[in-house]
Each structure stands twice: as structure tokens, then as C-alpha cells.
Amino acid sequence: MRRAHLRFLDVREASVALMLVAVAVYLSFASDYFLAPRNLLNVGRQASVVGMVALGQALVIIARGIDLSVGSVIGLSAVAGAIVARETGIDGLSLPVAAIVGLACGLFNGLLYTKLRINPFIATLGTLSIARGIALLLTGGLPVPLAGPAEFLGAGRLGGIPVSLIIMLVLAAVFVVIAGSTRFGREVFAIGDNPKASRLAGIPLDWVRLRVFAISGMLAGFGGIILAGNLASADPNLGLGYELDVIAAVILGGTSLSGGRGSIPGVILGAVLMALLNNAFVLLGISAYWQVVTKGVVIILAVGLDSIRRDKSADD
Amino acid sequence: MRRAHLRFLDVREASVALMLVAVAVYLSFASDYFLAPRNLLNVGRQASVVGMVALGQALVIIARGIDLSVGSVIGLSAVAGAIVARETGIDGLSLPVAAIVGLACGLFNGLLYTKLRINPFIATLGTLSIARGIALLLTGGLPVPLAGPAEFLGAGRLGGIPVSLIIMLVLAAVFVVIAGSTRFGREVFAIGDNPKASRLAGIPLDWVRLRVFAISGMLAGFGGIILAGNLASADPNLGLGYELDVIAAVILGGTSLSGGRGSIPGVILGAVLMALLNNAFVLLGISAYWQVVTKGVVIILAVGLDSIRRDKSADD
Amino acid sequence: PAHAQTAAPEGGTVAAVANPDKKEVRIAFLSFQNNPFWMPVTEGAKAANDYLKPLGGTVDFVDLGNELSAEAVVSGIEGALAKQYDGIVVVPIFDGTARIINEAVDSGVPVISIVAEGAAPSKRVTFIGQNARAAGEQIGRFLVDKMGGKGTLGVITGYFGATQHNERMNGALDFIKANAPDIKILGPFENKDKAESAYSIVQDMQTANPDLSMVYVTAGGPFGAAKAVKDLGLTGKVGVVGFDHTPENMGYLKSGEMVGLLDQAPRQQALDASVMMFNLLVADQQPSAAVIPVEGKLLTPADAK
Amino acid sequence: MSLLEARGIEKGFGGNPVLRGIDFSVRAGEIVGLLGENGAGKSTLMNILSGNLQPDRGTIAIAGREASLGSAAAGQALGIRFIHQELSLLPSLTVAENISVGRLPRGRLGLVDRGRMRRNARAALDTIGAMGIDPKRLAGSLRLGEQQLVEIARAVSHQPRLLIMDEPTSSLTAHEVDGFFAFVRRLAAQGTAIIFITHRLEEALSLCHRLVVLRNGALVADRPAEGTDRQTLIADMTGRASLFTYQPHADAPGERLLEVEAAGDGSDLAGIDLDLRSGEVVGLFGLVGAGRTELLELIFGARRLRTGRIEIGGRPARFASPADAVRRGLALVPEGRKVQGILPQHDIARNVAIANLGAFGRFGFVSSRRERAAADRYRQALGIRMTGPRQAITALSGGNQQKVLIGRALATGPRLLLLDEPTHGVDIGAKSDIYEIIRAEARSGRGILVASSETEEILTLCDRVAVMSKGRLVDMLDRGSMSEARMVELAFTGH
């Protein structure tokens, strides 16, 4: 019994889960509307794109990389999908085009890293700028209207449940399997843990890394078209600054920036916590500038909560 | 001779230096105005605040940390300094107050890390939000006018040379000494290289880390009041998004995100490269969207240039 | 006569003076580029260049990039001074730009500000633009009228602490508080100019306040709010009010989610400012006033039809 | 016919020759011991034979056919497995995953077949006599010795034709060594060729068929183990005949430096009583897991003292961190030099100086010149094989890295020196040097506490020995009553 109990508290995502529960409990007393299914589903929808993109980012970070370009890839993919749909008149094309453009951006990042050995922080910072620039050039700065399946994914509901939420949950389930039970997933952890040892063990480092970045790019592309679909409009500035939210969700969820450790459910909890905060501000009508302060405090608490009981010298 | 030659190419900042020279040579042909002393000094001034703040950030990153809060600390310190100056009527107070507020923010980050063991990414992300929120609360969202010594530091010139540029250069020189020839500097590098070994060698990890964050905060505070002095106005949104520029300057300059390695002159070169790019855009009249693309390409090239000759498997 | 007037350019209100000595005049036009608002500004600058070219004036459009900040304006003006332009037209927006504007003017390069400027006074020749506070008040009046003096209004602002956004917001809110105290105000909430944030905020506001009847978006992304209204099936029950005649916004104005859109006539501002600068440089013709207000045109669904 | 035959292998790093024309071969079913001082080139030669490094000159033939081993993967494809001196497990993966990593078995739907993976791991662990290791545990939670066994299991599970092991026994217990040797003999009997690098001469003599000695990059001896004795080997390796033997010190021990009373850390350690005087060398002996490292950490402030008390030089010492301990004149050479010892991105001079920067300058400044001078001093004193003080520490052989760390500890001028397995991976010549140094330091008035798993080391070096078992100090033996049998017997107390 004691072991099982300890185990629960020891899991990496315990801290953010605790914080999530704390905020939720508080909200359910403070606001009559919080527990309404409709509101909960809204929170889920609001978390869905960040959550989706964070899944890919989590793999990247577990493999000791970082992908700063996701925000811009969201914008570029959405714009490209919408333009192709508009030009061809086939709305259905927007989805595959966005995913492919995202994939291409991810591959570009991956190649910069694996072939040119450019550190991922710089490589993806470069792509962040390039992808945004191309999105602006493609559109001349004007948003492109978007409809069809993308709008269904972004704004539609199935039995009252937002489609984008369903997609995120399905993807999360898939990623739990990928991370825990596939050769690729285990190799991602191995690489993040000790790249040298992994190479000696015969893991094709570059090939794994390339795929990790490709996946992150593709999810950003997919997330982008869903986000644009929600608004029925693909804005070249879509996703601006998303990278920080996405990385924060990953780290809040217990993934270590130094690689080799991470939790997929934690990532989703992290994304939900961030959405919940924004929801709380509106539901409770917190005054403007206090929103900003509160956000910071909650982020710190979400990770700090459990550190009080942790052994001090543990992680030196 | 051969050794010396190799050595030069091997220094960490060679790549960004090369890129800097390339851009400068190109500009001196492409624009008649580029080489005008006045323009060169402008570039120096534009690089000065990023450079200054990046010096502190470099120490943080070398010690295996990261400080995302610098942008907000710039804003909060500037605002606090300006308010105290306005309320007391003593313009001279703005500088020390800003430095102290920055220091306090840095200490706060450092304590979150060393006492509560909150990972620096999350701790400083929290502070980013909290400091910005406090800046907004203090000012009610309105910019505060600022004059006196802060304006002299930010906008003044001595013998034609911008004061802020002089300050940055002096600080850089001080940091070269700190990093290379002081006990504290050695300990920062050692901690970043191998925290466990450093602890057993008797280095007081937490005390070194605390000072590193404090310095970063103080430089951000100082940079903030200089930036505000340049604008003669302390805006609560001052420094928004600066963290990415600052971190990019550090990494462009050859500092490794995984700690233990870094170059102070490289940091300054990184900051100057970023300022040079912005100058180039204005001088050459490059359209906004192409600016964004170009910036990304130059960032990638600045780090990628030398990777072509580097050994492929070297850094696994 | 020496100062024979030509006709004002299309879309502008100021005509260029004659330039008999064929004096070459170079004007730098500094502006940002990050969303559709800036397109008519750019067009205005280009049109001014075409219009002034035969008369001996060039207007060079200098892009300050896609991130709006005081530092970008300062480096832009420093660059223009380094390139020895005769005059500068700029979108200063921020408080912190006064010093560099003064420096330019002191070194003999006149500056005209357009669109928005900081509260700190500067030596610019004139400011052409919409007074953000007045614009807010104009919207406030419209809201009070539209809501019949009661109901619930949600407020979404771009960036907390951004002067222009604050002014637009407070202009409206102060008017409403003074004239229609029964209107309940929610917020403000920050959307960082993002449509997707506006969407979520409207969703949440409506959840907590089923009686929501109007949403005011002070800066970027109002169409996200309109889309939320549409998706909630509340078209006709909840209206969105915001700024700028972008195609997106106009679409929702037509379909009814958006009920009011205030325009800033950005093309006219750009054009007039450039021509005024030309006149000033060629004939020392001073502008009519230190501040030339541009009355915004408030479009309603009726105008979109 | 030889399974592997290397001819004329030459290799240099940055112009310094490390291997000078080595001819070396190994037959199927043969166990070859490879010996030599630190930096003799053993690891480098093995890296070349396994494809990790490319020789500057020379050829390698596998089963009679010339092979070009362009990479470790190429070597592995030919059935060559190399277990490195430095451990390379993946701490956040399970033991089973570590054993299969690089070729995780796929089952239905392409997912990893966990059952099969665990069975494979179990089988591999059992083969090498490591029945006690649970394949489901995270590798990071294993002791050093257990990690080493997992690495061996991983190599073995590939069923190599040639298995190269670089000091595999350095962190195994005597018991584990026995099981492991039995396995190595079985493996050889099945036809696997084995190359075995070690610094423990007895092990080499009892296990190997043939012994090859490298000195300074050249192969100086190649003889059958039968009929070879220690002395011959030592002479081969060092060119010296006699090595350090215990010399009782003349003076009586001095003042009391360390006094530990009923100390415990609240978990593994409890009720430790220990004292140490200046001029004394006291050993800490025990089986792996006995708590020696913990005790040293407790004294050094790296672990919190929960019960009892500790006095240093007659004054109570409750250190909050090692920094406090260093200030009070303690120094520790930790076990596990790669993880807890070296600063891999720093040069030798800085690695030496880092623990006592105050001594290399004034007013918070540090003089690089004085750091380099110190490095040169210890290079002389400890016989560190290096090209210069600015050389990267990672370019040194393992044993030489260890000497640098001893230099680091000595540079703080400690009154009390704590050594945790100080000659781990150190060659016999250097070992002797280190013993000399330790004795000399003791003579100059320092107190020295040495944790060691080698009875021989304790007997050679120590004036007294404290034997530990399961977190308790079982008994303290003085010179008169110290014997291998007695120490081992005590170490098994409570087992």
C-alpha cells in the first residue's frame, strides 16, 4: 500500500494534476457555470490545438530537441491549405495540404539539425521567421477565407462534443501508445537519455530525430488548419507566439527540458490547465492586470507544489 | 602557424563573426550610407540593450539555466524607476531603483530555482507573467514619462558615441573578466558542465545559481531603464518579447544551451548581428515580409556556416 | 502664380503645390506591416509617390517590420536620418518615439505623424489621424444607442497597456459609465490581437452571462468574436463592434454578427501626410493645424448591403 | 585460424602516437587478457578492433578475410561486441529495454512485444549469473555494479563471436565476480572469443588463457597464462620490479581529526562510530551496498546527518553541503568519476583547480597561469600521462582521469581526505604511485579514510580498517588483526 501511494505521488504529472484539480474545485464553488457540461467542453476545445501541437513538441523535447517554429508553422500551413482550397475550389484539400506543409517544415527543421548539425534552438528559430515570412508573402498579409471540412474539424460538434477535442483525445491516446510501446517511441526516450550510448546501441539517431521533427511539424500543420477552421479564416499571423504556450504545456506536464523523460498524459493536463486559467478569468471576471499576475503564479505553483516535499539535493 | 590558424577557426564565435563580416561587406556595397560613422554608431546603440541583457543571460545559460523573464523585468524595472523618479521628483533615483527592482526579480527567480527546486524554464516563465502584470498594475497601463540621467544613458552621446554603447562595451569587458578570470566565473562554467561533480568539489551550487539569476535580473533592470531612457518614456509593455532576441543573441554567439560552454564576445557579436539585420532592412528598404524571411535565413546561416566543416558525429 | 494648385490625388484631400524650380524632395514613409490594416496605408504611400513623382517628389516606403514597438520606430527614424531624407512621415504609435522625432526635427528634417502617436508631446509638424479616445467615445455613443442603455457588454482589448487600445477602450467605457450606468460591463480581457482568443473569450463570456448582448473588440481579431457569435447561433442577439474595414470584418458586417465598424481612413491619412510633407519641403507651406483629426466612418450592416 | 587478426595497427591523436604497430590476434573460444598501465592504449586498440575508431595504418582480418570496420555498427554486424569502460546505459529505460535497445522486438500491430523483451532480458541476465536483477526496473535505479552486469547482458544477448570487455569487473562484488567468471568460461567453451581488459592481475591470471601486455602503445609481451606469475606481469607492464608494500609509520598517530558518534542518515545508515587521527590511513571495507559511499557522503556533508554527531578537529560538524566541508578542510574523491568527478568540457588545469580556486589568485580572481602550474605539479607528482595542462580531460585514459581527480582533492590541502575507491580503473603502476602519495600525505599529518572493495588494497594501505555491512559499522580491526579472511567474514555479517 505504501508503495502504491508513493507511486501515485511520484508520477511526473502529479503536480500539474493536483493544480488542475485545485483550480477546478475552486472554480466549481466560485462560479455556477463552471461545471456546466457546455463550459467544460468549451475548455476542452480551447485546449485542443495547444494540446495537439504539444504532443509533437513533447516528443521533440524528450529527444533533447526543441521546436520553436510551431507557431509559425501553424500560420503557414493554415494559409497554404486555405489558398489551395480557394484556388482549386476543393475545400477538402485544405486538410492534407496543411498537414503536408507542416510536415515539410518539420522535415526542414529535422534536416537542418541532422544534416547541417545546427542546434535545434537556432534551426527552429530560423524556421519560425522563415515560415512566418512565407505565410505573409503568400497572402500579402490578408487572411484567406476557409470553409468545408476544416471548419467542421475546428468548429463542429459531434453529439455536442467539439470535434477538435475528440481529435486531440484520439491523438493523445495514439501518442501514449507511440511513446510507451513502439520501437520508435522507446528510441526517442533512449536518444534523449543518452545520445552517445544510443548510437552505440545501434539506434539510427538522425533518422529518429528527423521523424520527431517531422511529426512535430505535421501536428502543427494539422493544428493550424483546425485553428483556422474554427475561425473560418486563415490568417498569416495565426499561431503567433504559440510556441511558448506549447512548450509551457509540455513542461508543466512533467517533461524534462534536458531530455529522456516525459509524460504524454501530462502534456494534455498542461494544455488543459492553461485553457482552464483563461476560462477562469472570464468566468470569474478577474480584473484585467490581475489576470496576468495570476497566470504567472499558477504556472509556478503548478510545478512548485510538489517540489516542497522533494529531496533538496536530489537533482543536482 | 598552422595551430594558430586552426585555433582561430575553432573558437566558438567564429561562425557568427564570419556572418557579421559577410553582412557588413555586403551592406557596404549595397548602401552608400552603411559605412557612415553615424550609421555604424546607430547600429551599436541599437544592439546595446539586447547585448547588455544578453551578458547576464549568457551566464545563466552557461550555468544550465534559462531566464525567460528578462523582457518583463525590463518593463517592470523601467516603470518602477520612472514612477519613483516622478513621485519623489528626483530623476536620479530612476537608475538605482530600476537596478534594484531587476535584482529583486532575479533573486525571486533564483530562489524559486534553488529553494523550491522549480525548473528555471517554468520559474522564469511565471515571473515573466507576474512582472508584466505588476508593471501594468503599477501604471494602470499608461506609460510614465522619464527624464534625467536615464535619458542621458539611453539617448546621450559622449564625443558622438552613444552612451549606451559605451556602457555595453564596458560591461562586456567586465564580463569577459568575470567569466574567464574570477572564481565566480569558473564556478559558473563548472556547474554548467557537471553539477554533481561541482557539488562534490565543494562549489556552493545554490549560492552560485542565485547570484547568476540575480545578475541577469539586475542587467535586465538596468537595460530596461536605459531603453526607457532612450524613449524618454517607461511603457509597461517595454521589452515585450525581448527574451527570444536575448536568448538568440546568446546562442548565436556560440553558447551551448546544455551548459558549460560559452563565449562573452560571442554574445556581443550575436546582439550586433541582430541589430545589423534590422539596420540593413531599413537601409535597403526591404519589404516587411521579406525581412521576416531574411532574418530566419541569416540566423540559420550564422550558426550553420561552420557546421559544414565540423565533424558530423562530434556532438551526439 | 508661383503656387499654382494641381488637383488633389484620388482619395486624398490635399493638393500638391507647384514646384517650379524642380527641387528634388525625398520623403521617407515609415510604417509597419503585420495585418490588413496596413495595406491601405502602404497603398496611400505608393499613390503619393506616383502623384508626386512628376512634381519632383519621391516617397520611399520603408517597412518597419511586423513587430510593432517603439524601438522599431526609433531605429527606423535613425536609419532615415542616416540616409539623409528631407522629410519623414511616420506611424509613431508609442510614447517613446517623441525623443527621436525631436532629434530629427532639430537636425532639420521635419516629421509628420499619422495613424497614432504617443501621449508625450513632440516637435512633429502635425499629426493626422483619429484621436483614439474620441474614436472610443464615438463607439461608446453608438453602443449606448444600439443597446438602448441597458444589457451586458463584453470588452476585449488587444494588449493590456498598449496606449491606443487603452484609449479606445476607456473612451467608450467612460462615455458608457457616464451616460448609461445600467449597462453591465464584462472585462476587459486581453486577446493579444488574436482572433482565436477573441473566439474563446466570447464563448466563455456567453457561458457565464447568458444575457450578453454586445461585444466590443478594441483592436485586432474582432472577426473571431463574430465567428463565435455565429457558431453559438446568436446572430441577431449578440452584436460585435470593432475597428477597420478589412474583408473579414466586412463579411460579418454583412451577415449580421458584426453591427458596427469604425474606419480610420488610413489611405487618406497616408496620402495627405505625404503631400503635406512635399508642400512643406518645397514651398514651406505649413499644415493647417498641429492636429488634423480624421473623422472615422462608422459602418453598420446597412452600409454593407 | 584466428577469429580476428590485426596487423601493424598504428594510431595517433593530434600527432601523438598512441599505438605503434600492434600485431594482435584472438582465436575462437580463447580468453585473452589485455593488460597495461593507464594510457597504454588498451581502450584505443579495442576501439579500433570493434570499429569505433579507424586506425591510421594497419589491417584487420576477420576469420581470414580482410575487413574494413568503418563504424561500430559495421563491427557489430560482424559479430563483435565491445563493452566500454565507461558505462553507457540509458537510465530512464527499463533493464529489459536497455538489453534490447536498438532492436526492440516487435509483436502485434508493430508494437514492442514486452513479454518477449522481458523473457529475453531474463534469459540474458541469468546466463551471466545476475539472477537478482529485475528486468522491469529502471536502469537508473541500479547500483553501478548491477548496471555493469546489465551492459554485459546486453552484449551477450547479441550472441557475439567476439566479446570485448573493458574492465568489466571494476565495480562488481567478489560474489558477482565469481558468477561472472563462470559465465565467461562457459561462453568461451561455446566458441566465443573473449578479450578481457583488467587491472586486477589475479583475475587475469585465473581467468585468461593468454595474456597480452601493452606498454606505451607497443605490445611488449604475449604469453600463455599458465606459468606466468604476478611479478613477471608487473615487470612487463611497468618495467619496474618492485612496487609499494605496506610500511608502518614510525610516529604515533597525532591529534584526533574525525570523530563520528552514533551517526545515521535516517535511512540506510545508523549507529556509526568511527574515529581517525592525523597521520592515519583508515580503510572502509564492505560488500557493495554496505553503505561506504553513504558514510563518506555523510561525513562530507553531501548527505544530511539525521542522528548522532560528527566532530572534525574537535569541533562539531553539521555540514549543510560539501562546500562547508571543503571549507573545514575535507576533500572527497568520489566514486564514479564520469558522473560525479570530471568536468568534461574543461581542460586538465581547470579540473585540477576547481575545488580550491581561492588558492589560485586573490580578491576573487583566478590566475590561469597558476592553475596550469598546479596541473604540471600534479602531473609530476602523480605521473599523469598527458600532453599538457590545456589538454581536454576527456582525452585522457580513465586511470589518468582518476589521477587528475586525486590531484584536485590534494590541491585543496585537506586535513581529512576521503577516498572512495581511489584506484578504480587505475593500473598497477599508478596504483602503487597513488599508494605512495596517500602514505606520504598521511605522514605529512593528514587523516585519510579510504573506501575500497579490494582486500589487497586495504591490507597494503591501511593502518586500521572499519568493516561495514548493511549500513552498520560491524567492527574496527587494527593492523594486528587485519586479514583478508577476517575482513570478508565481517563483511558478511547479517547476510
Ligand SMILES: Nc1ncnc2c1ncn2[C@@H]1O[C@H](COP(=O)(O)OP(=O)(O)OP(=O)(O)O)[C@@H](O)[C@H]1O
Ligand atoms: N580521443 C582522444 N583524443 C586524444 N587523445 C586520446 C583520445 N583517446 C585516447 N587518447 C590518448 O591515448 C592514450 C591511450 O588511451 P587509452 O584510453 O587507450 O588507454 P588505456 O590503456 O585504455 O588506459 P586505462 O587503463 O586508463 O583505461 C592516452 O594517452 C590517452 O590520453
Ligand SMILES: Nc1ncnc2c1ncn2[C@@H]1O[C@H](COP(=O)(O)OP(=O)(O)OP(=O)(O)O)[C@@H](O)[C@H]1O
Ligand atoms: N540507486 C539505488 N537505488 C536503490 N538503492 C540503492 C541505490 N544505490 C544504492 N542503494 C542502496 O544504498 C545502500 C548503499 O549502497 P552503495 O552501493 O553506495 O554502498 P557502498 O558500500 O558504497 O558500495 P560500493 O561503493 O562498493 O558500490 C545499499 O543498501 C544499496 O542497496
Ligand SMILES: [Mg+2]
Ligand atoms: Mg581504458
Ligand SMILES: [Mg+2]
Ligand atoms: Mg560506494
